[in-house]
Amino acid sequence: MSTQFKYWEPYVSPFDPCPPIRIKSYSTPPNLYMTFQPTGLAQFQTPREALHHGTLWPELFSPYPNPHKWGEQDG
Amino acid sequence: MWYYEKKLQYPVKVSECNPMLAKFLIEQYGGADGELSAALRYLNQRYSIPDKVVGLLTDIGTEEFAHLEMIATMVYKLTKDATPEQMKAAGLGAHYSNHDKALYYENAAGTPWTAAYITAKGDPIADLYEDIAAEEKARATYQWIINLSDDPDLNDGLKFLREREIIHSLRFREAVEILIEERDRKKIF
Numbered sequence: 001m002s003t004q005f006k007y008w009e010p011y012v013s014p015f016d017p018c019p020p021i022r023i024k025s026y027s028t029p030p031n032l033y034m035t036f037q038p039t040g041l042a043q044f045q046t047p048r049e050a051l052h053h054g055t056l057w058p059e060l061f062s063p064y065p066n067p068h069k070w071g072e073q074d075g
Numbered sequence: 076m077w078y079y080e081k082k083l084q085y086p087v088k089v090s091e092c093n094p095m096l097a098k099f100l101i102e103q104y105g106g107a108d109g110e111l112s113a114a115l116r117y118l119n120q121r122y123s124i125p126d127k128v129v130g131l132l133t134d135i136g137t138e139e140f141a142h143l144e145m146i147a148t149m150v151y152k153l154t155k156d157a158t159p160e161q162m163k164a165a166g167l168g169a170h171y172s173n174h175d176k177a178l179y180y181e182n183a184a185g186t187p188w189t190a191a192y193i194t195a196k197g198d199p200i201a202d203l204y205e206d207i208a209a210e211e212k213a214r215a216t217y218q219w220i221i222n223l224s225d226d227p228d229l230n231d232g233l234k235f236l237r238e239r240e241i242i243h244s245l246r247f248r249e250a251v252e253i254l255i256e257e258r259d260r261k262k263i264f
Contacts, residue, residue, distance in 0.1 A: 003257060008125040026125070026199050028255045 001059065002033045005066050029062035077137065084141040085235045088228040089152040094165035097153035098183055099223050103236075104146045105180030105188040108212035114139035116193040116209065120202045123195070128203070128250040135243050142236055147178055149229060203251050210244035 005025045012020040041057045044050040053061045103109045117136030121129045154162070154176050162171040169185055180188035196202050217237035221230050 002255075006254065006258075008127070011126065024125075026254070028200065032200065032251075032255050 002028065002030060004028060004030075004063055005068070025066060027062065027064060027066075030060050031062075034060070083145055083148060084138070085145060085232060087145050087148045087152070087232050089149060089226060090228040091226045092153075092156070093224075093226060094154050094157040094161050094167060096220075096224050096226065096229065097150045098166050098170075099220050100146055100150050100153070101179075101181060102183040103213070103216055103220065104143065104150060104178065106182035106216070107192040108209060108216050109182070109188075110139050110143040110146055110213075111180055111188060112192045113209060113213065114143060115190075116195075117206065119193070120195050120206070123197055124199050124202060125254060127253055128199070131246055131250055135246065138239070138243075142239065145232060145236065149232065150178055151176075199254055200251065203247050203254070206247045207244050207251075210240045210247065214240035214244070 004027065006028050007023050007025045009023055010021075012022065037057075037060075041059055043056045044053065044058060050056045055061055105111055114136050117132045117139065121132035121136070124132065154167070157165070157167075157176075159171055162168060170179070170181075173179075182188075194202075194205060196205070214237055217233050217240065221233050221237070224230055224233070
């Protein structure tokens with residue numbers, strides 16, 4: 001399964017006025033990796049769970065905000 | 076900063092006196108999917124996007140200004156020798172009353188360019204998808220202008236510009252692929 005967030009390190013100048021944010025992240029939800037949804041994709045166990053997640057398929061769920069801290073492997 | 080080269084990216088030749096084509100071409104000058112929108116969109120988005128794709132936005136944004144010059148040259152050639160009567164007959168009477176022969180950042184219907192045509196969402200995926208859509212819309216606009224024009228020399232320049240939209244769209248899609256690539260993960264074979 002693909003990772004849900006990617007990280008990058010912007011350039012930091014010695015003359016920046018504010019304390020730098022050294023690592024920035026952006027969301028890469030699973031739809032970006034699925035050109036066409038395959039048939040028979042596994043579904044959540046209960047309708048309640050599916051409703052809560054907003055989708056029938058766990059593989060298409062995208063968490064936000066980032067539940068993992070920087071450095072941990074997510075997804 | 077920029078260096079200026081005093082020539083067009085691709086030669087512009089207009090062989091028929093048809094000021095009405097200028098009215099249609101102005102869509103690519105100051106329209107929503109025109110070259111000004113494209114240049115300003117890319118050159119603005121590049122500040123907050125991951126550094127891997129900043130260079131691409133700088134290069135394509137710069138090329139869009141070269142395209143803007145080509146469109147401007149076409150419009151100027153088509154209108155510079157037109158009489159007020161010819162301007163009126165070409166549907167450019169309203170333009171003439173406001174601007175004489177001056178070019179203006181407006182669309183084919185005369186609506187002035189607005190920053191509302193472009194966005195900067197800050198999310199790199201959303202911004203690049205907008206760029207891909209913008210290139211496809213610009214390609215379509217060139218197609219409709221070519222359909223309206225029967226000047227083969229002018230169409231030669233428009234076909235060049237249409238092809239550039241196709242290449243830019245591919246480059247932006249490649250940029251998305253770079254940004255969604257799983258680089259942090261260790262590959263196990």
